[in-house]
Amino acid sequence: MPVGVIESLDHEARGIARQDGKTVFVDGALPGETVEYASFRRKPSYELAHLVKILKPSNARVEPLCPHFGVCGGCVMQHMEPAAQVAAKQRVLEDSLWRIGRVRPESMLPPIHGAPWGYRHRARLGVRKIDAEKGVMIGFHEWRSSYIADIKQCSVLRPDVSRLLLPLRELFASLSVVDRLQQLEISVGEHCVALLLRILAPLNSNDQRLLREFADFHQVVFYLQPKGPDSITRFYPTAGPRLSYTLPEFDLEFDFLPTDFTQVNHAVNQVMVRRALRLLDPQPGERIADMFCGLGNFTLPIARSGAHVLGVEGSQGLVKRGRESARINGLADRVEFGVANLFECTEKTIRAFGAFDKMLIDPPREGAIELVRSLGECKPARIVYVSCHPGTLARDAAVLVNTHGYRFVTAGAVNMFPHTAHVESIAVFEQP
Incomplete structure (x- = not known):
């Protein structure tokens, strides 16, 4: 051996x-x-x-806390002490920047991290009926497999949500349409826990009664999705607590749908937004772009500073909810939202947005290569780049430094997903 x-x-x-x-x-x-x-x-x-x-x-x-570790693919680093995980992710970020982009920041930021357990406010779990004796399984996929791991608890979910897993198995086993129930999406908001069922058949009257009784007893809200994203409806209770999250430091609250992208780790998101705003340093009267803005997680905090913000996002639905949040939070006069496919943008696209003093970029894992290539003569003085993949950040950083002449000022890891290999980060680029 x-x-x-x-x-x-x-x-x-x-x-x-x-x-x-x-x-x-x-x-x-x-x-x-x-x-x-x-x-x-x-x-x-x-x-x-x-x-x-x-x-x-x-x-x-260390000894993994979860009895399902090694089978469940939700976590891959529970055998490593949490502080060591953070240090390892910082090294992955540094290594990726140099190995892929051949760039190094002038300094490294201390990593952002938070509680290692009970941090997940979102989860997408598979549902599978086994047989009459074994009932229903709910879980993440097994490690490097399409099979569903048979989990009975989850240490990274909020404890009150983890305790719902076994009652949910019993509930699903009793539904007449359990064979058509494919997925459970959990979203924990400030005021409620939302459970979205992707179920490809109509519920009969008994199924509906069982869901209502479960919701009343466990104080949750059920949403149903029989088809695509546009088919999502709030099933029960139809009125009641809002599904929302907050950024208390900026006195902001954001309503969202269970399938909308929001950060899984609310506590770390608050610290990340605070750091991004400190690095961006928005000033009253400045015009700032927030690219890949989503619901406005950074857009609205920037507007709180007194700056005028353009948030650009490819999803019409997210933009609609972002505008509504701006209105509810009293920021509609400082925020403008636009819909654009930033994966296909050109210099003409960027010029049409107008000039900006600063820019924040927060793309998905694919990165923002077409956006950074297209900056042309419209280069803002400072760019704060929030990344969820160190490889695409490194690639895009090379374009900003070598093509557009930006200084790579600083970067640091964000441990949004403890016990996973996922590395988020923040980087800052400035015109010399």
Whole structure:
């Protein structure tokens, strides 16, 4: 059995060892460990391997809290001490910036992190009926599999939501249309817990009664989605608590639908917005762009500073709810929203938006390559880039630095998803 010394973690939280000129990626191994491994895929320059035995453990290795760890694919780093996870993600960010973009910031920001357990306010879980005896399974997908993990609790969900998993299994097993129930989407708001059922058949009267009784007893709100996103309806109770989240520091509240994109970690989101605003430093009278603005998570805090903000987003529905939030929060006179596909933007698109003093960019995992390429003569003095993928940030940073001449001022990791390999970050670019 081959033996390797683990040097670091990659972007999927696999241990990296070097052996005979090859890079070996070992699932479950931690930096500093000496391990035995078994390769399951061999390529000319690398191998993928399973951990067989730990010969010398890392000081950062801990016992996973969740009994489903190793099977459930929701978490991949519970065997690593939370502070060490944060440090490892900061290194992944630095390594990606240099290896992919050949860029380095002038300084590194301290990582943003929060509570490692009970932080998830959103989750999308699969639902599967097994048989009459075993009933229904609810869970994330198994690690590197399309099968649903049979979980009975989840340590990263809010505890009150985790406690709903077993009662929900019983409820779903009793529905006449359980075979057509594909997915459960959980959204925890400031005032309620919303449960969206993707169910491809109509409920009969008994099904409806069971859902109403469950909602009343557990104080949750059911939404139904029989078809596409436009088919979502609030089933029960039809009136009552709003589904919303808040940014108390900016005196803001945002209403959203269960399928709208919102950050899963409300506490870390509040710190991230605070940092982004400090780095952007919006001033009264400035004109600022918020690209990929979504519901206005950054747009409205920027407007609170007195600046005028244009939020641009590809989804008409998100823009509609962003405008409504601006109105409810008393910011409609400082905020303008526009709908545009920023994945296909050109210099002409950017010029049509007008001139900006500063810009915030918060794209999905695909990054913002067409946007940064298209800045042309419309380059703002400062760009704050909030990223959810260090690889695409590195690629886009190279364009900003090498094509447009920006200084890469600073960057730092954001641990939005403890115990996962997901790395978010904030980066700042300035015109010299």
